[in-house]
Amino acid sequence: MQRRRILHDTPLDHRLIQEAQRLRKQAEGARPSFERELLLRKARQAEAAAHMREWLSSPGLQPSR
Secondary structure, three states, X not given: OOOOOOOOOOOHXXXXXXXXXXXXXXXXXXXXXXHHHHHHHHHHHHHHHHHHHHHHOOHHHOOOO
């Protein structure tokens, strides 16, 4: 059985930032609660993942040839 491949039209780091913005907006409308804290935590994780991806793909970390 083959895996289905999904071709995205936007890069992963852009999708992660968009997801973080969506989660923060959703958390703004929520009352202070456990659910709100989870939304904010997921937003921070998405932002951290986007920054890590950007950092790992930077020219300074590429192996020398």
